Amino acid sequence: MTNDLEFFDACACIGLPAAAPVGVPDPPGASAEELLAAMDRAGIAKALVWHAAQRDGDPLLGNDLLAEALAGRDRLVGVWAILPTPCGELGDLDEWLGRAMAGNVRAFKAFCEQGRYLLRGEVIGDVVERLLAARLPLILPVATEPAWRDAYDLLAEFPELTVILTDLPSWGADRYFRPLLGRYPNVHVEIGGYIVDGGLEALVADYGAARALFGSNYPVMPHGGMMLTLAHAEIDDADKQAIAAGNLQRLIAKVRA
């Protein structure tokens, strides 16, 4: 079974970061072409992709750069950055969402720490309501404690929202994410940063394989680490395949275009 696993990476990035730590990663970023070449080497079929400029520069520029880079590349599915609506930066929300969907965007991401906004209804409620209606996932990076607090706040207000927690810190984060998995049925964990020994098996045993998504965090991390971890996790083969690709495929299939 191991050799037959099909992978759909839930967390890959293209573009150059504004300030990657020296030597990590090396090279600091990847173009769409380079990402596809690395996916070919590793044996990854598809990837959900965001752009470094969405986080580091201008989210709207990053969205445009992503759309341009992904055009005609069906193996790469887009992630657009959201922004608060009170400033009017997204323009007409329905038109903005329509452009995203037309550009093969199937998930959105909130870089609230870099964007200096809160994940609350009065800030992003208009966007979240539309994501809920279209069953579109919102990806939340949770590398820091304030980010976890933001995630808790948002889910308390929008408990049905489909959320993918990503950028988990390398120190095991079970004490942060397990309460969310227990309370909110549409919360998922992208496991690229979740490397605690036995953690994946415990997550599957307690919450089911449907809550975990394979992610590589390429190009910051290499592909092989989490691939080998998942391939030899002590879980059912069907659960491995669900985590490797099936769960993300299911989330995307549920999106109402």
Next chain:
Amino acid sequence: MIAEGPLAEAFWRHGRCEACPVIDMHGHMGRWRGIWFPRPSTEAMIRTMDSCGVRLLVFCHHHALFAPDVGNDANIEAVRKYPDRLRAYMGINPNYPAAIAADLRRYDDHPGVFVGLKLLASYHGLPWDHPHFAPAWEFANARRLIVLGHTWGGSRIDGAEQVRQAARRYPDVRLLLGHCIHGAWDDAVAIAREFPNVHLELTAVPRYRGPIERFVAEGLTRKMLFGTDLPWFDPHHAIGAILSADIRDDDRHDILHRNAERLLGIADCGFRIADFGLRIKKRKEQENVTSAQEPTP
């Protein structure tokens, strides 16, 4: 299949590789305050090692580092239970100099248990050059012991400058830079090249793209040692990351086991680990004979 080559194929198919028995030079054991570990027990760790093809783990129990009331007894107990799979670093907590002195006095009471010392200065709050560390450094230097030190870029406690001072002052210590002065890769490269007694221990390094290839390209392949912080990190993750790195299988053999075999004095990990305790005991007996022959002052 992650990458090309026989090692990637073997690990991908089987999760381990008989021709590449992994030696993990940086482990811990037991529960710890900051993380919920699903597999913190000795038995669970051995099971993980089996599934990942890790033949030997050199570790320091969390209790030895964080619970001074317990100290190094937890290390001794675990190695005694699994003498063919485990070796320990004696944990050194500089906040308790009397405990250090007592531990070093009884170092020889446990042949085959300890291969050296473990420093976790950043967590203990005192720099490597603090006087409380001196007895441990001198003890290790006199015996040419391995010292695994947690090292981190930018730290004044166990960063590059402290490493340089220690490597220069204690040239016979076989110094393992735990985490490779994490993030300060230029310093790690420069120090490993300058000091023959310094080695690069890779825990938490392979998860990033770049440093593995950099160290190999700098000619440091034979100074790189595999480590995982087990039970913190799944060994398969680090192994998979090393398989992903753009290096040769020969380099991977060095990193995953050959360098550790040389450092520990084990010719062939797969067959000789069980003899390791006997070898240590024999050396100790020889040292005693030598010592008895020396003239008294």
